Amino acid sequence: MTAVGIGAGRARGVLRRLGHELARNPTLTVGAVVLAIVVVVAIFAPLLAPDPTDAGNATHPLSVLQAPSSAHPFGTDELGRDLLTRVMYGGRTSLQIVVEVLAIAAAIGIPLGLIAGYFGGAVDQVIMRVTDIFLAFPALLLSLAIASVFTPSVGHMILAIAVTWWPWYTRLVRGEAASVVRRPYVESSRTLGVSHARIVARHVLPNAATPVLVQISMDAGGVLLVSAAISFLGLGAQDPTPEWGLMVSQGASYFSTQWWYATFPGIAILITAMAFNLIGDGLRERLDPKRVLSR
């Protein structure tokens, strides 16, 4: 058999295992399929959207606030922009926010948790007391307070949410790290002269990876909802940025007569948050069945 043949066989095996997995875990499957659709629509928005210029500050004075029709399936907004286009592009904004917030939060939270759990003592005490303070705020509250002192923009909102989100990962990783450190193989590595950095990278981090992955997947929906809420209150994305929370807030003032404006972006938030939450639940069931819902 050629190398290519072996490769293809292995790929088939992986696919079969994946298919098996998805059939056994409907929560994960439904979430993954819905999220895949959202991601594809967001990535290919320039090709799929009826009028890509409407994602910016185009104006069409002759087609202002039109009800859904075959030309504008989601209707138009007060500038005459096609709302289907803006909802599609809104997916790009939201996915960017979720990915960047979680990446920044993990990049701050995981190293701090490793340090606290691995070294213990005074360092641990200081880091954990600081996380306690951050965890004393509901996420929406602290991100709003931070966002309120900056000029409102997507970038500042991402920072504001990330700053409130890292302590969850610190607390989680610290617990895992502290339990691994006490195991005999870590102790024997130390006596053999293995460096701290190597022990953390080879033994502590891999042990903490699964629960962190599960937690991150469970948090994505929460980050999406918080970011939409901040934009809804006017402290996040600003027009003409297409963002679902902002669009709901813009549509709210027309809601009694133009129902479609606020309705469709809201449905987009709900569906995407559900997809994230289903994936989070599914991954937890599969990878980490002992963890209970804590948030």
Next chain:
Amino acid sequence: MTRFVLKRLGLGVLVVLGVVVLTFLIARVIPGDPAVTYAGPHATPAAIAHARQVLHLDKPVIVQLLDYIKGVVEGNWGTSYRTKQPVLSNIGTALPASIELVVAGMLIAVLIGLPLGVLSARFASRAPDLGVRVVAVVGVSMPVFWLALIMQRVFSGSLHWLPAAGQYNANLYYTHPLTSYTNIPVLDALLTGNWAVLGSALSHLVLPALVVAAYPAGLIARMVRASLLDTLAESHVRMVRSLGFGERALFTRFALRPALNPVVQVVALVFAYSLANTFLVEAVFDWAGLGSYAANSLQALDTPAVMGVTLVVAVTYVVLNLIVDIVQALIDPRIRIQ
């Protein structure tokens, strides 16, 4: 036990102090100049200099911090840029209405979430379980501000079943004036026997309370289900089952109570979360509470007011957490040793 309580209290005080310092730090890193905001647009340099003195911005940061902590402790939380009134008295006026809303929301959430969670666990992996899990996931994935708009539009705008906004019918101000003791219309109306206002206030409460309840109801249903399934797998329940008790007795007499312990904790913690969520709900329903105050202050960049609200909600969260910890340690001695 005393040692446990003292230790938790000490940690609680430390966290509250940290929360105060953190809100101070956030207020300090404003890119703009608080004195300019305070003095208002078109202020003369003299007015700005005066504002700087009033706000003590001319002192070193550490002195400002100590002044701020002292002020917080003494009840001087600064003056709102927007209302020009003390922040603490503004919050005192607004908070009761929000507590009314959140308590009503939590009651609804428990009344919906608890039975759904039990149903889900009783028929685990069967049709009712699937249905409940879908409902619960919708609940925790719901953008509350959007739900508020939809509910208002459907139940008030289209169906005319319930009033759209406000805390009770404004016409009653004159026909049935309400004496205010608590700033909570439902409670005040009950205390003074003002039935007309009570009916109106209750009907105004339904929609916003349902919206506030959506997330906690979903969360409680999920928690009850998970916790019950855990408990059902424990040996004491297996023994009860092998003794021949039916499923009904198993659920009501043996499994439910231990399973509710973690749920109580979640209810307390989600209370503060819901208090923050009122920022999104109250504006839609024109509810004169902390959420409306916060939303208006956020839009006006009224930093002292925003920090005051932040402080109140965070301290509520810490205190509730503390109470839950202590109560659970009283009930379950194992927690004290941890």
